[in-house]
Amino acid sequence: MNLLVVGVSHRTANVPLLESLSVPVGAAPATLGRVVAQGYVDEAVVLSTCNRVEIYAAVSAFHTTNPIATTTSRAPQRQPSRSPKRDAATSR
DSSP states (O other): OEEEEEEEETTTSOHHHHHHHOOOGGGHHHHHHHHHTSTTEEEEEEEEOSSEEEEEEEESOSOOSSOGGGGTOOSOOOOOOOOHHHHHHHTO
16 A cells, blocks of 8 residues: 655645645545545545645556546646745756
8 A cells, every 4th residue: 555645735836826725624535535535545535724635545547647646626727836935946
């Protein structure tokens, strides 16, 4: 068994992206069902708080054509914004 962890937090994403990925309490069972419905996922846990969203999954494969991360999004796929501090450090 392999453990896959996918997550985003207030430290790695801007607020609009984090809000679009959040899982409301009423949507948690459906979101978990979509994750576990993937053929390569044996079991999973979805954690969504006010400042982070994480999915922990026992998987049989890491590389597929249907990534777990897209199962929580209610908005169009967007790239996370990069931190200005990180951008400044990499441009030196």
